[in-house]
Amino acid sequence: ARNAGIERATSEWIAFLDSDDYYWPEGLSTLRLVATLTGASIVCGMLSDADPGRLVPEELQVSIADQFLAVMAFRGVVPPLSMSSSAIRRDVVDTVGTFSRSHGTAEDREFWIRAAARFPVGIAFRPVAHYRIDHGHGKNDAHFASGAKLYVLRRIFREVIQNPVVEARLRSDPASDVFYRLHQSHLLCLDAAIRIRAGEMISAASTLSDAAVLCHTADELYCLIRELAYFLTFPRSDPYAATLRCSRWLVTLARETARSGDRRLTDALLVRASDAIYYTARQLRRSCGEQLAWRTVIAGLRVVPTIRSAKSFLRFLAESPRHTGHSLMYPRNQRG
Incomplete structure (x- = not known):
C-alpha cells in the first residue's frame, strides 16, 4: 500500500499515516517546518499515545542527526x-528504493535502515501524530504471536549488510567496526528471543x-x-498482558544468568523488567485511565519484586493526579 501511494504521489514530500494513528493539529506543518529549518530529506516528530487535548504544546526544539545506528537499535534515540x-523527500525513494515486498512484515524497519544509512534525519521534539493504543494490531500481533x-527480522538483519546503500555507508564509515560488533550482538539477541519463545530458557x-x-x-x-523486550512484548493490543508476560520472561532469564555468575547481564534484565512495567503503567494511565494503570503497577510488584520496582511504585504514586485517599493506593477492584 505504501509503494502504491508513492507511485501516485505527485508532490516533493511524501508522508505516511497508518490506520491506527492520526495526525495532531499542526502535525504536518511541524514536519514541514523541520524540513525548512534543517534541510533534511527525512524529518520526524514524536508519536504519542496521550490525548492531544490533555497536553500543553511544547516549544519546538529541532535538531538534525545521523540516525543509522539508532534505526538498527544499536543506540537509544x-x-x-x-x-x-x-x-520523506522523493529523492530518498529515488536513492534507496521503495518498501520491500518480500518480507510480509517489518518492511518499514528495513526501509528505515536503508534510508538512514544514506540520509541524516531532521527531528522535532514535539508530538506530531497520535497512536491509538485501543485500535487493534491484527496483522502485527498475528506475526508476533506466531513468531514469524x-x-x-533476523533475515532482514542478516541481509541488510549486503544492501548496496548500506555497504557504501559502511565502507566510508570510520565506526564500521562498532556496527559489525553490535550487528552480531543483536543477531544473537534475536536467536535468544526465538529460543525463549520455544521455552528453551x-x-x-x-x-x-x-x-x-x-x-x-x-x-x-x-x-x-x-x-529483546521489544521482541517479547505481544500482543500490542493488550499492553497489560504483554508487558507482564515479557517481564516474567526477563526475570526467568535473570535467574539463569545469575546462576552463571553474569551479574552485569542479570542486573540489566531486572532493570528492564521493572522499567517496562512502570512505563507501560504510565502509558495506560494516559490512554486507558487509572484503574488499569494501577492494576499493572501492583501486578508488576509481584512479578519483579526488586527495590527498583518498589521505587517505581512510589514514583508512580507521586505522579498520580490524585494524591489523597486509599483509593489511590488500591483501585476499587484491588481493595482488600
Missing part, C-alpha cells in the same frame, strides 16, 4: 523513526550472555535488552 510521525516476525540465557559480551558499554547493553 528520541524520538524513534516511525511511519506516521515522519515524512522474529524470523523476518537455559539455551536462551547462554546465547544472550554471548550477545552481552559484545556490548562494551552500559548504553549498548541497555539497547540490547530493550530490543
